[in-house]
Amino acid sequence: xxxxxxxxxxxxxxxxxxxxxxxxxxxxxxxxxxxxxxxxxxxxxxxxxxxxxxxxxxxxxxxxxxxxxxxxxxxxxxxxxxxxxxxxxxxxxxxxxxxxxxxxxxxxxxxxxxxxxxxxxxxxxxxxxxxxxxxxxxxxxxxxxxxxxxxxxxxxxxxxxxxxxxxxxxxxxxxxxxxxxxxxxxxxxxxxxxxxxxxxxxxxxxxxxxxxxxxxxxxxxxxxxxxxxxxxxxxxxxxxxxxxxxxxxxxxxxxxxxxxxxxxxx
Numbered sequence: 001x002x003x004x005x006x007x008x009x010x011x012x013x014x015x016x017x018x019x020x021x022x023x024x025x026x027x028x029x030x031x032x033x034x035x036x037x038x039x040x041x042x043x044x045x046x047x048x049x050x051x052x053x054x055x056x057x058x059x060x061x062x063x064x065x066x067x068x069x070x071x072x073x074x075x076x077x078x079x080x081x082x083x084x085x086x087x088x089x090x091x092x093x094x095x096x097x098x099x100x101x102x103x104x105x106x107x108x109x110x111x112x113x114x115x116x117x118x119x120x121x122x123x124x125x126x127x128x129x130x131x132x133x134x135x136x137x138x139x140x141x142x143x144x145x146x147x148x149x150x151x152x153x154x155x156x157x158x159x160x161x162x163x164x165x166x167x168x169x170x171x172x173x174x175x176x177x178x179x180x181x182x183x184x185x186x187x188x189x190x191x192x193x194x195x196x197x198x199x200x201x202x203x204x205x206x207x208x209x210x211x212x213x214x215x216x217x218x219x220x221x222x223x224x225x226x227x228x229x230x231x232x233x234x235x236x237x238x239x240x241x242x243x244x245x246x247x248x249x250x251x252x253x254x255x256x257x258x259x260x261x262x263x264x265x266x
């Protein structure tokens with residue numbers, strides 16, 4: 001059982017990393033911004049690089065630096081935040097931890113690149129201490145700024161915002177959400193345009209349904225309240241009928257929430 005759980009967690013981490021990389025690579029704005037920052041840094045030559053490298057090697061150096069550090073920071077911070085938030089920890093210490101982790105890795109990457117390009121020894125304790133301190137400080141500031149921006153906008157989705165969960169689906173299946181259902185280690189996402197199985201936890205999927213109004217009505221089911229067309233009692237439980245004709249069970253512990261949402265007569 002422990003081996004299966006470990007495999008499942010590793011699979012989730014792999015899928016999360018893959019999604020982070022795909023999101024970055026598919027974002028034209030992000031790629032253009034990276035190229036622009038690298039070009040400016042290559043022309044200006046900060047941190048003394050203008051003295052040691054000619055223009056084109058300098059442009060290549062800063063392109064590698066910008067791309068490498070951005071990818072590392074985005075992927076590590078995203079994974080760290082997801083893993084820790086899943087345990088119910090407070091966002092601020094999580095962000096600090098994510099910043100420290102990504103900063104240490106980035107500092108090591110830059111030190112290795114400087115060793116290859118400039119021959120700067122990795123055994124110099126003063127140099128490595130300065131690299132680590134600078135890397136962590138910058139990463140923590142950027143991570144906290146991102147957390148502040150995310151918190152400021154999280155409760156104010158634009159009117160036409162679609163649930164982040166839909167970004168995980170093939171284009172032809174992206175439509176209004178109907179329900180989420182657990183199938184072994186997968187979650188079945190049902191929209192008005194089809195179904196898709198995703199390797200993730202139901203709780204994580206539910207978090208990505210915002211701003212679609214919905215309720216978790218069973219430990220294995222979530223429904224979009226706007227897609228419920230009928231409801232009936234079934235002993236101590238209840239059954240909701242969705243717009244596509246499917247019946248979704250409501251567990252006894254969720255009867256009150258369903259009634260408060262106006263889906264079930266009192």
